[in-house]
Each structure stands twice: as C-alpha cells, then as structure tokens.
Amino acid sequence: MTKAVGQPLALDDESPSRTINETTYRHLRSDLLRCHFAPNARLRFDELRLRYGVGVSPLREAMSRLQSEGLIEIESHKGARVTGISVTDFLDLAELRITIEGAALAKAIERGDDRWEAELAGAFQYLLRVEERMSEDLAGNDERELRHGRFHTVLVSACGSRRLLDFRAVLYAQAERYRHLALAYTKGTHPKRDSLEEHRRLMAAAVARKSKEACALLRDHLQLTTELALSAVRELEG
Amino acid sequence: MTKAVGQPLALDDESPSRTINETTYRHLRSDLLRCHFAPNARLRFDELRLRYGVGVSPLREAMSRLQSEGLIEIESHKGARVTGISVTDFLDLAELRITIEGAALAKAIERGDDRWEAELAGAFQYLLRVEERMSEDLAGNDERELRHGRFHTVLVSACGSRRLLDFRAVLYAQAERYRHLALAYTKGTHPKRDSLEEHRRLMAAAVARKSKEACALLRDHLQLTTELALSAVRELEG
DNA sequence: ATTACCTAGATTTTCGAAAACTTACACTCT
DNA sequence: AGAGTGTAAGTTTTCGAAAATCTAGGTAAT
Structure with a gap:
C-alpha cells in the first residue's frame, strides 16, 4: 500500500x-x-x-x-x-521565513491534490468570517490569529516533508511572539492593509498552480508584515 | 558595541x-x-x-x-x-538538505570574513590529513566522519543565522545515520570517488566568493553521496 | 471458534525529597 | 577602599519510589 x-x-x-x-x-x-x-x-x-x-x-x-x-x-x-528580542533577530527570522515558507509553498503547489485545495478553501472561509466580525466589533483577536495561522499552515501542508513543515511551524511561532508584541505596542492593526485580499490572491495563485506568482505574493505578504512591525520592534528593543 | x-x-x-x-x-x-x-x-x-x-x-x-x-x-x-528508515524518507531528507545547505552556504559566502576563511582552511587541512591516513591503513573511519562533519559545519558557519545553522545540523545528523548504515552495508567507501578533490573545489569557490558555483558544487556533492548510498538504503528498507 | 472481559506483569509517567550547585552577603585581611 | 573567603539562602538537578497506563495471557460466555 x-x-x-x-x-x-x-x-x-x-x-x-x-x-x-x-x-x-x-x-x-x-x-x-x-x-x-x-x-x-x-x-x-x-x-x-x-x-x-x-x-x-x-x-x-x-x-x-x-x-x-x-x-x-x-x-x-x-x-x-x-528568549530576548532584537531588531537583528527579527530581521534574521523574517528573512529565513521567506526562504522556508517559499520552499514549502513551491513544493505544496507541485504536489497538492484535491483534498489540499478543499482544505485551503475551508481555511480561507474561516479567515473570511473572522475578518468580517473583526471589522464590526473589535473582539476575537485571538480567534483571528488562530485562523490566520491555520490558513498558512494548510497552505504549505501538502509539501510532502514533515521535517520542513515542523521547522516552518517553529519559525512561525517565533514570529508570532514578535507580532503579538508589535500589535500590543501599536494598539491595533494597520487599517490601510487589506490582509484578506492578500490571502485571497495567494490562495488563488496556489490553486492555479502558478508557483512563481504565489511565492512572490507570499514574499510580499511576509515582507509587509515585517515592515509594519519593525518600528514597534525597534522601540521595544531599547 | x-x-x-x-x-x-x-x-x-x-x-x-x-x-x-x-x-x-x-x-x-x-x-x-x-x-x-x-x-x-x-x-x-x-x-x-x-x-x-x-x-x-x-x-x-x-x-x-x-x-x-x-x-x-x-x-x-x-x-x-x-526512528525508522525508508527510501522515501531518505530522498526527502536529501532534497531538503540541498535547499538548506545551499541557502546557508550562499549567505556564508556573502558574509564570511577573514576568520571564516581561515577556519575553513584549517578544517580542510584536518580533512586532508585524515584522508591521507585512510588510504594507507584502514583505521580511523570515525575520525574521518568527524572531520568531514566539521568541514561542512565550518563552511556554512558564517551564514549569520543561528536558527538556520541549528536546523542544518539536525538534518546533517539524520543523514549521518543513513550514511553509516549504507557504509556498513557496502563495506567501505566507493573508491572511484575523489571526495577530497570535491571538498577542495568547494572551498576554493566559496573563498573566491563564487556563490553560484559553490552552491552547484555543494549540490553535486550531496547528490553524489545520496546516489551512492541509495542502493544500500533500498536493500535495507525491506 | 470467536469475542469480551479480567487480571498480573511490564513499562512509562509523575511526585516529593535529597543532593548539587549558584548567588548574595557579611566578614576578614591587605 | 578593595580583594578574597566563608557561609547561608535560594535555585536547579537528580534520584528512587509511587501512581498511572499499557500489554499479554487466560477464562468465561456466546
């Protein structure tokens, strides 16, 4: 078998x-x-x-x-x-994540089957709903973080390598701590960002098997997140 | 500071x-x-x-x-x-190692300073001597493995990311187990391979900051090792 | 014959106390 | 004053036994 x-x-x-x-x-x-x-x-x-x-x-x-x-x-x-935080550590982490998440995404796009596509669509739907709710009342930030993490996990889950996924998850967790600190520092997310649209396009490119495009979108997504958090991290370091 | x-x-x-x-x-x-x-x-x-x-x-x-x-x-x-072994796991590991070692090497070449070059030269010298000794008497296989591992560790040590180096080391250790099993199975290394010359050229390209060339040499080095061990792993799986 | 249930033995997991080590402070000596 | 030394308190590390869980084998019921 x-x-x-x-x-x-x-x-x-x-x-x-x-x-x-x-x-x-x-x-x-x-x-x-x-x-x-x-x-x-x-x-x-x-x-x-x-x-x-x-x-x-x-x-x-x-x-x-x-x-x-x-x-x-x-x-x-x-x-x-x-573990302490610092700007250099944050940037190193961000750069490495682009490499690792990118490699995993490329393989997932190569190998993903129907079930992968379906789970991705499902994860996006969860994210969509929580984002809607977020724009009304402000509660449910934890739930958003959970569903966002889930989306990205599912996105690369078909890459075929348990090792790579585990390492990616470790990096994601390390970054989550920075995100959380930056969010608490700036009191709320940047409104000018259409995060949901970024995820939608990312998912569309992945399902359409446009590997280069999907990886570029992912890179931009991660870089934007990094840039938005950077000033907060810079303040927190001192 | x-x-x-x-x-x-x-x-x-x-x-x-x-x-x-x-x-x-x-x-x-x-x-x-x-x-x-x-x-x-x-x-x-x-x-x-x-x-x-x-x-x-x-x-x-x-x-x-x-x-x-x-x-x-x-x-x-x-x-x-x-942890069990299998051909698919071995190939997954080998592929991932090419990605990770390659990424680390590229950065090390970008950032390595004089001390890195010196340590690399030193590690190569150790490897050189043990290889000489190996061709005379057969003893000292453990020492060779040690110095080989050390060379590859030093090669990427200037990449600047502790995280990446640690992950690389984990993958290296996992591969070491496969190497060891394959070696014991085939009773001795393939003589037709000039492993030392591969390392010499790899080092030369790295120190000359020829990133593309060095990464290609590293990829070939890893792939050749994989191929030579593959048949043994295939036998051992059943 | 097969399934379900029970029990004894084997094995892993957890606790609380003892041992080992570090830190802080007081004391002495120069 | 400053450096060195000793001691007590605080903290981590380790052990051995108790508790919890799993496995295998036997017995009874269908």
Missing part, C-alpha cells in the same frame, strides 16, 4: 494530550506566545510549578522542548529565561 | 557538559548516529538507565530532545523507538 503523495500532512495540533508533560508544554507555550511572560523574563521552576499545578519532571521536559524551539533559553544550574 | 557580522558563529559542540542530562544526551545521540541501536529498535527506559548509569529524569529529558531532532519517536505510555 503506497501512501498518497499530494495529500496534506496531518496538522499536529488538535491531538488529545494524554500526559501532564504534553498539557504543560502547550500551556507554557501558549503563555509565551501571548507574551504573558515578557522577553528576558526569568522563569523559576517553583513559580511555574505552582502556576500549572505540576511537578518538576513534566515541567522540565516541557521547558526543554521549548528551548529547542527557541522560545526560552536555559543555562545549566542558573535557570531559564524567555 | 556592535557584533561582527561576518564572523563564524560558535560551533555548539565542544562545550563542557555540566549536567547528567547533557552527557546522557550526547551519549545516546552518539549511540544512535553510530547505529548501535538499529532503526525501529525499541528503547526501554530501564535498559538505557542501566546502560548510562543515570536516573529517569535526565534520561527522559535527553530522549525528549532527541525526539525533537527526529532521531527517536516516543508514544505516550507506549515507549520509544529509534
């Missing part, structure tokens, strides 16, 4: 957490991405143990994992800190 | 292990790369604890880390196994 090649690979979120280790990892990760712990903040084991109501073993494992994802930094016998 | 940009980033090996966690990680990782544990082999905590003489906590952390590097796979409450 040969496995279908163009099918999107599983989105490794929504699997049930069967261990304290796993739930602690998700909880702490979420707290880091929301910047509940500020960059460079010290993370003491006792505090975290109390906060999540767990013992040291699962906590240490969760932290070890988050270190390898670049969200925290641990020094032997000296404790852990939230 | 601004940090020098073209300088090679630290090679995160040779730092002293201050914790049992760290030494266990290195020990187990080394055992996996040498295929002391075969692909798909079950890894029981008790066995490993006995083997390395450690408690569960550092062992679990080490294994958790190796899972995130794709060398083992852990299922909740069911135990751990050495």
Whole structure:
C-alpha cells in the first residue's frame, strides 16, 4: 500500500494530550506566545510549578522542548529565561521565513491534490468570517490569529516533508511572539492593509498552480508584515 | 558595541557538559548516529538507565530532545523507538538538505570574513590529513566522519543565522545515520570517488566568493553521496 | 471458534525529597 | 577602599519510589 503523495500532512495540533508533560508544554507555550511572560523574563521552576499545578519532571521536559524551539533559553544550574528580542533577530527570522515558507509553498503547489485545495478553501472561509466580525466589533483577536495561522499552515501542508513543515511551524511561532508584541505596542492593526485580499490572491495563485506568482505574493505578504512591525520592534528593543 | 557580522558563529559542540542530562544526551545521540541501536529498535527506559548509569529524569529529558531532532519517536505510555528508515524518507531528507545547505552556504559566502576563511582552511587541512591516513591503513573511519562533519559545519558557519545553522545540523545528523548504515552495508567507501578533490573545489569557490558555483558544487556533492548510498538504503528498507 | 472481559506483569509517567550547585552577603585581611 | 573567603539562602538537578497506563495471557460466555 503506497501512501498518497499530494495529500496534506496531518496538522499536529488538535491531538488529545494524554500526559501532564504534553498539557504543560502547550500551556507554557501558549503563555509565551501571548507574551504573558515578557522577553528576558526569568522563569523559576517553583513559580511555574505552582502556576500549572505540576511537578518538576513534566515541567522540565516541557521547558526543554521549548528551548529547542527557541522560545526560552536555559543555562545549566542558573535557570531559564524567555528568549530576548532584537531588531537583528527579527530581521534574521523574517528573512529565513521567506526562504522556508517559499520552499514549502513551491513544493505544496507541485504536489497538492484535491483534498489540499478543499482544505485551503475551508481555511480561507474561516479567515473570511473572522475578518468580517473583526471589522464590526473589535473582539476575537485571538480567534483571528488562530485562523490566520491555520490558513498558512494548510497552505504549505501538502509539501510532502514533515521535517520542513515542523521547522516552518517553529519559525512561525517565533514570529508570532514578535507580532503579538508589535500589535500590543501599536494598539491595533494597520487599517490601510487589506490582509484578506492578500490571502485571497495567494490562495488563488496556489490553486492555479502558478508557483512563481504565489511565492512572490507570499514574499510580499511576509515582507509587509515585517515592515509594519519593525518600528514597534525597534522601540521595544531599547 | 556592535557584533561582527561576518564572523563564524560558535560551533555548539565542544562545550563542557555540566549536567547528567547533557552527557546522557550526547551519549545516546552518539549511540544512535553510530547505529548501535538499529532503526525501529525499541528503547526501554530501564535498559538505557542501566546502560548510562543515570536516573529517569535526565534520561527522559535527553530522549525528549532527541525526539525533537527526529532521531527517536516516543508514544505516550507506549515507549520509544529509534526512528525508522525508508527510501522515501531518505530522498526527502536529501532534497531538503540541498535547499538548506545551499541557502546557508550562499549567505556564508556573502558574509564570511577573514576568520571564516581561515577556519575553513584549517578544517580542510584536518580533512586532508585524515584522508591521507585512510588510504594507507584502514583505521580511523570515525575520525574521518568527524572531520568531514566539521568541514561542512565550518563552511556554512558564517551564514549569520543561528536558527538556520541549528536546523542544518539536525538534518546533517539524520543523514549521518543513513550514511553509516549504507557504509556498513557496502563495506567501505566507493573508491572511484575523489571526495577530497570535491571538498577542495568547494572551498576554493566559496573563498573566491563564487556563490553560484559553490552552491552547484555543494549540490553535486550531496547528490553524489545520496546516489551512492541509495542502493544500500533500498536493500535495507525491506 | 470467536469475542469480551479480567487480571498480573511490564513499562512509562509523575511526585516529593535529597543532593548539587549558584548567588548574595557579611566578614576578614591587605 | 578593595580583594578574597566563608557561609547561608535560594535555585536547579537528580534520584528512587509511587501512581498511572499499557500489554499479554487466560477464562468465561456466546
């Protein structure tokens, strides 16, 4: 039995957490991405143990994992800190993401099948609805972030390489922290940007298998996001 | 004080292990790369604890880390196994490595400074000597692997992105396992290949800042390695 | 014969305390 | 004053046992 090649690979979120280790990892990760712990903040084991109501073993494992994802930094016998931010790091991250997301997108366009197209259309629909709601009342920023992330994940999910997708997801998470900080700093998104239209054109090019065009649109999308956040990051660095 | 940009980033090996966690990680990782544990082999905590003489906590952390590097796979409450091998996985890995190593090399050529050139020359010299020795007596295969790995690490070390280098290192380690298996299967390297000359030209192009040429040479180098190992991997899969 | 259920043994996961290490502060000596 | 030293408190790391979960084998019911 040969496995279908163009099918999107599983989105490794929504699997049930069967261990304290796993739930602690998700909880702490979420707290880091929301910047509940500020960059460079010290993370003491006792505090975290109390906060999540767990013992040291699962906590240490969760932290070890988050270190390898670049969200925290641990020094032997000296404790852990939230990874710091800087303009140079932000730009390095942004540049690398263009390379990686681009490579993944190109392969997904090459290999994506009907199911991929359908899931992409579905993810876009979710995004569309939340954007509509956002323009009325202001609530639901978390939901928007969730659906935006999901769209981009689905977009490249058919690339065929679990490795590449995992690395992309790590970079996406690192960038999410910067996005969140920049958003909190500027109090709200830039209104002059038609983010939904960007995604629509990106999806259209992908489904039409226009690889070059899709990658260019993706590059522009990422670069614009970077530019809009840059001034905020610049302020936050000092 | 601004940090020098073209300088090679630290090679995160040779730092002293201050914790049992760290030494266990290195020990187990080394055992996996040498295929002391075969692909798909079950890894029981008790066995490993006995083997390395450690408690569960550092062992679990080490294994958790190796899972995130794709060398083992852990299922909740069911135990751990050495990651399996397959032709499709091998080819996916090889293709991704060309992309990632290529991207890193291009940037290193762009940004590398005098120190980078000097370290590269040094790494090549080490490789040269071990290759000479290899053609006389047959011993020292481990040393060759070490110096070969070091050369390629130094080659891209000036790329400026810690993230990219770390990801590259993970892929390199995964490939090392395939190389090792293929080598053991075919009993010795292909004599018709002038590996040293490939590296010499690669270095020359890099130092001469001929980016396109260097990347092409690197691609060929990787592809040739892949092709030579492929038949062995094909046999081993069944 | 097959399925469902139960139990004992094997294995993994988690906890809490002990051990190892770092940091901060007071003290002494030059 | 400043450098060095020792000690106590704070923090991280590790161990060993207890708890939770999985697996295999046997028994009973259909």
